[in-house]
Amino acid sequence: MRIVRLYLENFKGHKKRELFFDYKKNLIIGENGTGKSSIFHAIIVSLFGFERDSLSWVGVNESSSLIRHLSPSAKLILEIEDKDGRRYSILRTISSSGDSKAVIEEGGKVISSGSDQVNKKIKELLRIDNINKILNVLYIRQGDLGRFISLSGKSGLTNILEELFDIKTYSNYLDIVQGLIRDLNKELEYLEREKYSLSRDIEEFSNIFGGMKVEDLDKVYKEYTSIKKRREELYEKYRDAKILYSSIDSKLISQERFLSDRYKEMEEKYNILNQKLLTLKSEKNNLKYNKYSEDFIKKSIEELEKMLKDIEEKIKDLDRADLLVKLNNLTEKSNLIKEFIGLVGVEEKYNNIKNDIEEINNRLAEEKNKVKNIMKIIEILEGSKEKNCPVCRKPLNQEEVNALLDEYRREMNKLNEDIKNIESDLLKKRQEIKEMEQKYIRYKYINEKLLEYNIPIDKLEDELNKINSEIEVIRGKLKLMDEYEIINGSISYLKLKDIDNAISKISEELNNLSTEMKEIMKKISSIDIMKKNLDRYNKIMEELGFRSLYDLENEIKKLDEELKKYENFKPELYKIYLEKLDKYNSLNEKIRKIRKNISLLNSLQIGLTRFIEKLRQSKTVRLSEEFRRHFRRLYRYEDIIDVRIDLKYGRNRERIFDIVVAKNVDGKIIYKNVGEAGLSGGQTKILDLALRLSLASIINPNFKVLMLDEPTESLDENVRFSLAELLDSLEGYQIILCTHDELFKEKMSGTVVRLDRST
Structure with missing residues (x-):
């Protein structure tokens, strides 16, 4: 496997750099501090990731230390190729927070992703199980x-x-x-x-145990445990039977029939009273009242019912809603008549004020026109070079002009003062007409309403007296109806009081019955429990084959006597x-x-x-x-x-x-x-x-790349020369050598990459 290409982005001192490698020899030349060693560091972490083992080879403890200063993340792409021409691209990224990503592709197709899976795949491709088998052999650090x-x-x-x-x-x-x-x-x-x-x-x-055999000891132990077990079983049953027997009251059991009959009798009585209570509560819910009179509730219900009957005859054909509508209509008419009487003369006053305002406006316009004319004369006298009398046009000297100006100015001041007074009068009149206008509008409205109601304007006093008489009649009828409601409410109040007393008495009686029934039911429940306990007691005695507790006690005493024979046996030991x-x-x-x-x-x-x-x-x-x-x-x-x-x-x-x-x-x-x-x-x-x-x-390993970082440290020229020739003649390996020594450029063939501080 050989290295083909390396791309660095924000890795250590490199912002962006791309390197292509010769299949055999590669020379990276640059001064100290130009990032030569970082090229090897990029190759190492590209191959083996940001794990602790690989970071130790690049001289950092944290992967974030590999990111260029002030950059949020770093990116590396390393392309490698095997002897058959298969090319693999390894992409790794690391962020300042320490998060990393990794992907490996073959021919543009992803074959593995995720740091752990990519690391595993790389070791598989390079045929190693430990990264030191490459880094401790083929990577030679400066001075190493x-x-x-x-x-x-x-x-x-x-x-x-x-x-x-x-x-x-x-x-x-x-x-x-x-x-x-x-x-x-x-x-x-x-x-x-x-x-x-x-x-x-x-x-x-x-x-x-006196040297007894284990078999003999076991026989004694079994006899002892058998008796003890029998005694414990009998005693447990005896204790249960005794508790059950002590809970049984034969006298109470004999009263079961009486208590049952008594409970049924009381239950029947309880149901009758309860039904009566429900009826009274229903009657109470139906009895409602809004008003009652302290005087009326002092009377008897019979007296009140007689009074109610007398009033009922008088109001039987009356309808409260109809009376209230009539009352509202009559009241409205009465109020309109009274208001209209109070507004008589408003129309005449409104028209007088309106005429006054018109007259004042005319006076105001006349005075303002005078002021305007005087101002023109003053302008003429002040502005013209040739001074002539504005009336007769005769020439005037300056003294005459000044005297004339003073006269006109005094006249204008007097006119302005008159204008202020007229405007003040006009403002007062406008305020008066504004107030009078509301009354006038109201007057017109009421007039129309009275005509609508067919009330003659010339007989308002007679109509008012007639309407007031009708109002009093209606109010008398309504008062009678109110009295009817109060009497009816007072009767309901008295009936409710009687019902409340009856309810209270029945409720008390029901509570007493309930208490007594609970006591009886408690005794009946106790009898049921006692009967069950008696059945369980009889069953225990039947199972054990004893007729009484006395016989059972005697059997337990016999077993206790037998157990005394084994006092020296010490079963615990x-x-x-x-x-x-x-x-x-x-x-x-x-x-x-x-x-x-x-x-x-x-x-x-x-x-x-x-x-x-x-x-x-x-x-x-x-x-x-x-x-x-x-x-x-x-x-x-x-x-x-x-x-x-x-x-x-x-x-x-x-x-x-x-x-x-x-x-x-x-x-x-x-x-x-x-x-x-x-x-x-x-x-x-x-x-x-x-x-x-x-x-x-x-x-x-499937990795034939010899990486040398400044291998000529402290060597003289002859030795450096020999090393350069030796490396140039070395076969079977791709060589990547970083140095600042120009001698290697002269003595070694292959690709040369020059780094300086500006690149």
């Missing part, structure tokens, strides 16, 4: 080339190699097995102590003895199973240990061969003629990997550990690269 060599003979290299070769997984299984063996041995030790303690207790219990025997047998079974499990786990431990050691040795031999092969391909000089990896024991018998070089010193071949061989920086980096390529060939 040479790290594996520096860890030679140390536990650090052992941990890395055993994780990459999956030996660590089997070592973890071995640790689990050893832990289980330790835990089971501790449990076995505890159970053995408990077993010993139980055996001492069992011996002590055996002595308590016997039960504890049996429990301890059961526990002892159970412990024996547990101990047997644990010993069997320990034996199986010991066999598994031996097998795992041998398997791990065999795997470790086989991987060491294979790694040493691949290391030698790759070193010889990369190293062009004769001072180091061979390399190998030895598997040794450390101080604490732990297994360690030791990297050894064979140096040609004055024609002699000397094998030395790399830590003691005095290697140069360039030699160390070539050895490290050879070891990484060896690991990659053994792990064989």
Whole structure:
């Protein structure tokens, strides 16, 4: 699998950037701070997501730290292609809140989505189960080339190699097995102590029971428990029977018939009274009144009914509504006549005021016209250069003009004062006519109404007296009808009072009957319960086969006497003895199973240990061969003629990997550990690269991309030159190298991408 294209949007320092990669060699050149390392970080999180393991390789703890400053989210698209030309596009986004999305497409079709599913699919495509099998081998961070060599003979290299070769997984299984063996041995030790303690207790219990066999003890225990059970069952029934018998009152049961008859008699009486009460309440609801008189309710109902009859004869043909309509009509006519009499002369006054207003308006217009003429004369006298008399047109000197102006001005002031007075009079008259107009309109309206009612205007006083007489007659009839209602209401009031007294008396009697009936019903219910209790009592005695409680008591006493024979038996201790025997047998079974499990786990431990050691040795031999092969391909000089990896024991018998070089010193071949061989920086980096390529060939992931970030740190020009040539000649890998060293551009072929702070 090779990398084809990378698109970054708001990722770290990159706002928007798109990179296309050569199938073989790619050189990314730029100064420090131009975002070269971010290209590798983008590739890593595109492949392996924003999980904790992948974030540790890009140097952040939170995925939101990868988003460009002040941007809400970041987006990455990585396109990869396999050897058969199948192209896969991986899209990942991350928001400032930490939410992420992931999609992988093949040929434009989505084959997986969601972070977990995409991560799983990537590992499947790359044929790895651990991202470190790529990142710890083919991704070389700045200053990291040479790290594996520096860890030679140390536990650090052992941990890395055993994780990459999956030996660590089997070592973890071995640790689990050893832990289980330790835990089971501790449990076995505890159970053995408990077993010993139980055996001492069992011996002590055996002595308590005089060395009797368990079978004999069991026989005694069964006899004892049988008697005790019989006694407990009888006593329980005896207790129930005694409670039932004590609840029965024979005398009360004998009164059942009398109480039942008495209850029926009272129930019948209750129903009659209740019906009477309902009738009275119905009568009360029908008796309604609006008015009554304190004087009338002092009389008897008979007197009131006689008075009512006398009035009824007088008003039998009268209709209140008809009388009220007539009364309203007559009252309206009476009021109109009175009002019209009060408005006599309004028409004449209205016309006089109207004439006065017309006269005042004429005077006002005449005065205002005079003022207007005087103002014209004053304008002429003030404005003209040649001063002439406005009347006779003779020439005037200035003194004469001034005298004439003063005269006209005094006249105009007097006219203005007169105008104010006239306007004041006009305002008063208008107010008077406004008030008089309302009366006049009302006067006209009433006049029309009187004509409508055929009331002669010239005989208003006679008509008024006639109407008032009719009103008084109607009011007398209405008063008589009101008196009829008050008498009728007073009769209803007196009847209601009698009914209320009767209702109160019947209600009291009903309450007394109800109380007594409840008491009788309570006794009848008690009798029912007693009869049921008597049936249950007889059933208990019949089941037990006893005629009386006395016989049952005697049987229980006999059983108590038999139980005294077992006073020294101590059944509670016997039960504890049996429990301890059961526990002892159970412990024996547990101990047997644990010993069997320990034996199986010991066999598994031996097998795992041998398997791990065999795997470790086989991987060491294979790694040493691949290391030698790759070193010889990369190293062009004769001072180091061979390399190998030895598997040794450390101080604490732990297994360690030791990297050894064979140096040609004055024609002699000397094998030395790399830590003691005095290697140069360039030699160390070539050895490290050879070891990484060896690991990659053994792990064989479906990802042939070697990523180097500033691999020439602290190297002189000759070493950098050699490394550039070496990488240029390396076959089988796509190389992506980030550097600020222009030497690589000269010595390496392939695609070159230049980054600067403006891009």
